[in-house]
Amino acid sequence: MDHLDILENKSIHIIREAYKQFHQLGLLWSIGKDSTTLLWLCRKAFFGNLPFPVIHIDTTFKFPEMYTFRDHWAKEWKLNLIISKNQEALDRGIGYATHDAITCCDELKTKALKQLIAQKKFKAILVGIRRDEHGIRAKERVFSPRSENFTWNYKNQPTELWDQYNSSAESSDHMRIHPLLHWTELDIWEYIKRENIPINELYFAKNGKRYRSLGCMPITKPIDSTATTVDAIIAELKTTKTAERAGRSQDKETAYAMQKLRSLGYM
Amino acid sequence: MNTLNFVIVGHVDHGKSTLIGRLLYDTNALPTDRVEELKAACNALGRELEFSFITDHLQEEREQNVTIDTTQIKFKTQNRDYTIIDAPGHKEFLKNMMTGASQAEAAALIVDAKEGVQEQTRRHASIIALLGIKQVVVLLNKMDLVEFSKERFDQLKAQTETFFKTLDMTPAHIIPIVAKDGDNCANPSTRMQWYSGLTFLEALDQFTIKEKPTNKPLRYSVQDVYKVGEKRILVGRVEAGVLKSGQKITFLPSNKQTVVKTIEVFGNEGKKEAEAGECIGITISDPLFIERGEIACAVEQPPIIAQKIESNVFWFSSKNFEKKDKITIKLATQEASCRVEQLERIDSSTFEVIEHDATQLCPTEIGRFVLIPEKPIVIEDFNEVEELGRFVLELNGEAAGGGIVVSKQDKA
Numbered sequence: 001m002d003h004l005d006i007l008e009n010k011s012i013h014i015i016r017e018a019y020k021q022f023h024q025l026g027l028l029w030s031i032g033k034d035s036t037t038l039l040w041l042c043r044k045a046f047f048g049n050l051p052f053p054v055i056h057i058d059t060t061f062k063f064p065e066m067y068t069f070r071d072h073w074a075k076e077w078k079l080n081l082i083i084s085k086n087q088e089a090l091d092r093g094i095g096y097a098t099h100d101a102i103t104c105c106d107e108l109k110t111k112a113l114k115q116l117i118a119q120k121k122f123k124a125i126l127v128g129i130r131r132d133e134h135g136i137r138a139k140e141r142v143f144s145p146r147s148e149n150f151t152w153n154y155k156n157q158p159t160e161l162w163d164q165y166n167s168s169a170e171s172s173d174h175m176r177i178h179p180l181l182h183w184t185e186l187d188i189w190e191y192i193k194r195e196n197i198p199i200n201e202l203y204f205a206k207n208g209k210r211y212r213s214l215g216c217m218p219i220t221k222p223i224d225s226t227a228t229t230v231d232a233i234i235a236e237l238k239t240t241k242t243a244e245r246a247g248r249s250q251d252k253e254t255a256y257a258m259q260k261l262r263s264l265g266y267m
Numbered sequence: 268m269n270t271l272n273f274v275i276v277g278h279v280d281h282g283k284s285t286l287i288g289r290l291l292y293d294t295n296a297l298p299t300d301r302v303e304e305l306k307a308a309c310n311a312l313g314r315e316l317e318f319s320f321i322t323d324h325l326q327e328e329r330e331q332n333v334t335i336d337t338t339q340i341k342f343k344t345q346n347r348d349y350t351i352i353d354a355p356g357h358k359e360f361l362k363n364m365m366t367g368a369s370q371a372e373a374a375a376l377i378v379d380a381k382e383g384v385q386e387q388t389r390r391h392a393s394i395i396a397l398l399g400i401k402q403v404v405v406l407l408n409k410m411d412l413v414e415f416s417k418e419r420f421d422q423l424k425a426q427t428e429t430f431f432k433t434l435d436m437t438p439a440h441i442i443p444i445v446a447k448d449g450d451n452c453a454n455p456s457t458r459m460q461w462y463s464g465l466t467f468l469e470a471l472d473q474f475t476i477k478e479k480p481t482n483k484p485l486r487y488s489v490q491d492v493y494k495v496g497e498k499r500i501l502v503g504r505v506e507a508g509v510l511k512s513g514q515k516i517t518f519l520p521s522n523k524q525t526v527v528k529t530i531e532v533f534g535n536e537g538k539k540e541a542e543a544g545e546c547i548g549i550t551i552s553d554p555l556f557i558e559r560g561e562i563a564c565a566v567e568q569p570p571i572i573a574q575k576i577e578s579n580v581f582w583f584s585s586k587n588f589e590k591k592d593k594i595t596i597k598l599a600t601q602e603a604s605c606r607v608e609q610l611e612r613i614d615s616s617t618f619e620v621i622e623h624d625a626t627q628l629c630p631t632e633i634g635r636f637v638l639i640p641e642k643p644i645v646i647e648d649f650n651e652v653e654e655l656g657r658f659v660l661e662l663n664g665e666a667a668g669g670g671i672v673v674s675k676q677d678k679a
């Protein structure tokens with residue numbers, strides 16, 4: 001087995017453990033490269049037919065290309081797609097023109113997901129985060145319990161030995177499950193190349209710019225790049241010295257914004 | 268390229284986080300904006316650049332300058348990729364240390380040359396031993412605080428070797444370093460000419476990445492059963508050996524024999540073989556009722572089917588264990604309630620037996636358990652097939668101890 005086989009098999013093992021423990025499971029699909037890779041791995045784990053729904057939390061501020069991509073592949077892969085918005089907040093006029101990024105993120109992403117979990121009674125959510133994205137994420141567990149108001153008790157996380165994952169954290173409301181935790185950004189692109197996974201066009205350079213990470217339009221900035229193919233992106237990543245999420249302004253507002261966001265339940 | 272996972276352990280404040288920060292810095296693994304973020308964070312707290320901030324990311328960790336939870340970070344040398352697992356040194360956070368260490372195939376134990384070997388130094392060493400991590404390097408840090416003294420180094424080296432001997436282990440290298448300035452970390456020191464051994468990075472490059480037990484008899488642990496169209500697919504992982512379509516197998520402990528009809532991998536139809544580490548599905552020739560927890564084995568080379576399990580367990584729960592309590596063993600995909608026939612208590616920092624025939628076990632102690640599972644469990648000697656020789660004990664639904672199967676067991 002090569003490096004990518006090892007990563008792939010570990011992820012499939014985690015996904016199958018998750019489904020065994022939690023039948024009320026959902027996959028959070030942000031339409032970005034990581035969660036699309038996770039979706040690809042789930043299709044492999046279940047022989048092409050996902051036995052659980054795929055959730056898109058729609059802030060309504062995503063790029064048009066993301067909506068097109070979502071609808072195309074949801075149909076092609078026959079996904080049971082749940083699109084969820086915090087309509088009440090949108091009606092109140094929450095948006096990037098009038099509110100700061102942390103408020104928008106909390107209202108339009110976190111609260112929308114909270115409402116959905118409560119409504120559909122999800123017990124576990126598969127999320128495509130990776131340890132190398134941010135120092136705080138490096139501290140995550142594969143099975144990570146969340147309380148009802150979504151807090152992540154990072155000071156007292158469950159012990160996780162080898163690949164025995166704790167399923168019955170009793171005080172928790174639901175479990176976040178992270179099958180891609182051990183992948184790096186470069187691994188993801190190498191796997192996308194090997195598997196020929198469909199990826200949003202926004203990741204490829206147009207007029208000297210491309211997106212390295214996709215979030216809400218008003219707070220996601222493209223990077224300078226001439227990479228128009230997966231191969232070129234891989235070559236670029238091998239030499240870059242900037243962090244992946246540098247284009248996401250919410251991470252930088254304070255040194256601890258990410259920790260704040262995460263303990264509030266942000267993915 | 269394959270990755271070596273290694274954990275850095277040691278007593279609190281002996282310099283783990285500093286070492287990691289320094290290694291990342293010296294191997295050019297830090298994004299420029301991360302260095303900027305770091306400087307800003309240090310400034311905000313009124314400090315000069317602290318390398319330890321690279322791994323201590325939680326606000327509390329930085330303010331109190333202590334690592335609370337385990338972190339994993341990647342870096343590379345010309346030879347290969349590495350994942351560094353930073354494990355907290357505080358006694359209170361031993362369970363986080365263990366979470367980190369269970370993912371490692373090599374360990375670096377860091378010791379402050381001025382303070383010398385401390386309680387957590389020994390406890391961490393015993394956890395490393397218990398987890399079966401055999402590739403160990405000892406780093407004697409803060410040599411600047413002992414005037415780079417060879418005498419001090421020799422004295423500590425002898426002391427370290429002695430206590431590793433009680434654990435039946437020999438460190439591959441013992442290296443004098445200054446984590447803060449990088450001496451003998453990624454680059455050789457110019458301040459300790461008397462030392463002619465390897466740098467820490469060179470020592471790491473000599474460790475080997477664990478091979479999957481492909482050359483052992485087949486063990487295939489069933490995770491779940493899926494109905495896909497007309498097929499019943501038993502999904503699982505090859506834990507050891509190679510699984511081939513057409514091969515005769517026995518499911519244990521139920522002892523049902525059949526033949527592998529097909530190997531099922533989405534997008535790779537007609538696959539004929541799968542080796543240790545692969546997560547696949549199989550269909551079988553007979554209509555047997557098979558559930559999660561069964562282990563498909565090579566017919567001629569059965570594993571141990573244990574009615575009784577002798578094991579060493581590190582107790583990381585914050586609650587005491589009472590011998591009369593029922594506990595649950597989780598080993599590969601098997602799960603069974605157990606009673607404890609015999610329990611010996613061991614102090615994990617002195618390795619001394621506290622009590623031979625104990626009725627309880629306290630947090631951070633090591634227990635020699637004789638477990639009686641309510642149903643037979645398929646196991647292997649840890650040194651033969653790790654995947655079936657290690658387990659978690661759960662008390663009231665929470666992971667409370669981690670252990671490995673020891674010695675040859677009675678066959679059922």
Ligand SMILES: Nc1nc2c(ncn2[C@@H]2O[C@H](COP(=O)(O)OP(=O)(O)O)[C@@H](O)[C@H]2O)c(=O)[nH]1
Nearest residue numbers: 279280281282283284285319408409445446447
């Ligand atoms: N003089 C000296 N101080 C060091 C050295 N390495 C680390 N330190 C200091 O020791 C303290 C504890 O280090 P840290 O890396 O946080 O220890 P940890 O608790 O093991 O992660 C910090 O103040 C470091 O600056 C060294 O080589 N020499």
